[in-house]
Amino acid sequence: MNKELEHKFISEFQEHQKIIHKVCRIYTNNQEAHNDLFQEITIQLWKAYPKFRGDSKLSTWMYRIGLNTAITLYRKSKRTIKTQDFDTVLHRIKSTDYDNTEEEQLKLMYKAIHQLSDIDKGLIFLYLEDKNYKEISETLGISEVNARVKMNRIKTRLKTILNP
């Protein structure tokens, strides 16, 4: 592949790389696994890039490939299967931003998200990214109605975890 294309890809990717970090954040729970998935998604994006026509937004295209890689293509290596303490993932949240109960709630919610199925993780991820049901259904390849039904189920599930 030519250098010019490579340069263009890296520059554009650099600008939008947060999307991929966020996908990894939902699907992995330790740094090593995060990096591993990040690498695989980046490779998949680069492989698909020559065919990217620009008829959709680059970010939309990245969401799709990111999720497809996380749900379908990615093979968890042995070392990433081991479970990790979820608390470590939340170290960034400063206690001044939230009171104790809120912090506790968030911790529980992230923990619950990590226990969801791959598909449900994808749905909640797109919800957190403010995607509408049309986009969600187009990314996952399910009908809008089903996306809505499934999302409501996940929301209820998360809420019951917090208010048993």
Place this chain on the structure above:
Amino acid sequence: MDELDLLKKDWKKQDASYPELSYNEIYKLIHKKSSSIVKWIFIICIVELLFWSGLNLLVPEKYLEIYDKFNLRTFLYVTQVIHYSIVFIFIYLFYKNYKAISVTETTNLLMQKIIKTRKTVNYYVYYNIALYVLLSVIVNFIMFSNPETMIEALNPNNKINVSGAKFLNIMLIAQIIALVVIIGLLWIYYRIIYGILLKRLNRNYKELETLEF
């Protein structure tokens, strides 16, 4: 505040905390090798296609001489020609399905296409097993119908000192054991392939499918 709003708020807040990879770091990443399941499936499928189509070539010419005695050579030759044409069709279908896999499809379609590609090769293996079983049944039937010729061909001058009837029994039992062992090994192999490689994919695909019906 609603719990989910709280989560959303926190999610947005985290935006600032993700690491920013430099140009060079990204450059290095895109030159690494993918370890996606599509790649693994591709490799395994190619190995299987080669293995089954190459199996015939592993049989030494000397062993084929026995078929001359039963006038089976032409029969086997014709089956081979048909067999390799079918192999060719399978390879074409596999290639076509493999090429259709695109990471930019919807998740549902992507999974469908991967499963379709894998299935092509599964059918190929089933076809091979069926063919081998069928051929052994035919060949055995012909051979056992001419027991004298068979004993003479397989145990010339009674090298292994057994009676004709006993020899035929041993032959039959040995073949049945071999068949059971081969099928057992195949079964274990496929449990491993599906267990390791495709369990997650199948589970996710089923989840989307049950949603749509």
